[in-house]
Amino acid sequence: MRLFLPSTLALCVAAATAAQASGPAHTPAASTSRDPIFGSWTNPSRTIVVKTLLCGSELCGAIVAADAEAQNDAREAGVEHLIGTELLQNYRKTGSGRWTGTVFVPDMARSFTSHIVQRSPDVLRISGCILGGLICKSQDWTRI
Numbered sequence: 001m002r003l004f005l006p007s008t009l010a011l012c013v014a015a016a017t018a019a020q021a022s023g024p025a026h027t028p029a030a031s032t033s034r035d036p037i038f039g040s041w042t043n044p045s046r047t048i049v050v051k052t053l054l055c056g057s058e059l060c061g062a063i064v065a066a067d068a069e070a071q072n073d074a075r076e077a078g079v080e081h082l083i084g085t086e087l088l089q090n091y092r093k094t095g096s097g098r099w100t101g102t103v104f105v106p107d108m109a110r111s112f113t114s115h116i117v118q119r120s121p122d123v124l125r126i127s128g129c130i131l132g133g134l135i136c137k138s139q140d141w142t143r144i
Contacts, residue, residue: 061088074106
C-alpha cells in the first residue's frame with residue numbers, strides 16, 4: 001500500500017519519530033463544529049478509513065479501519081498497530097477549505113509536511129510534501 005507515491009518522497013524524507021509511529025499524539029476533543037472536513041474518509045484504493053475531528057484546536061485524523069494488506073504493509077515498515085495511528089496531525093486552517101499540517105505515511109513509517117484542500121463536501125485532496133513544499137504528491141480521498 002502506498003498512501004502517496006513515494007518515488008520522489010522516499011529519496012529526500014527524514015525519519016519519523018517513534019511517537020509518530022506508535023499512534024495518536026494527543027486525545028481528540030469532541031467537535032461541535034459543523035465544518036464539512038469532519039467525518040470518515042477513505043483513500044483512493046479504499047484500503048484504509050480515517051476519521052477526522054478536532055484534537056484541541058487543530059484538525060487530526062486517526063485510522064479507524066484498514067484491510068489486511070494495509071496492516072501488513074505498515075507492520076513491515078515498523079508500525080505495529082495501524083488502526084488507531086494518527087495519520088493526520090496538527091492541521092491548522094489556513095483559509096476556506098484549506099489546512100496545513102503533517103501527514104504520517106504508515107507503510108513508509110515517515111511523516112511529511114502536508115496540505116489538505118477540500119475540493120467538495122465529499123472530496124479531500126491530501127498532499128505530502130518535501131523540500132519546503134516544492135515537491136508534493138497528492139491523493140483525493142472520499143467521504144464514506
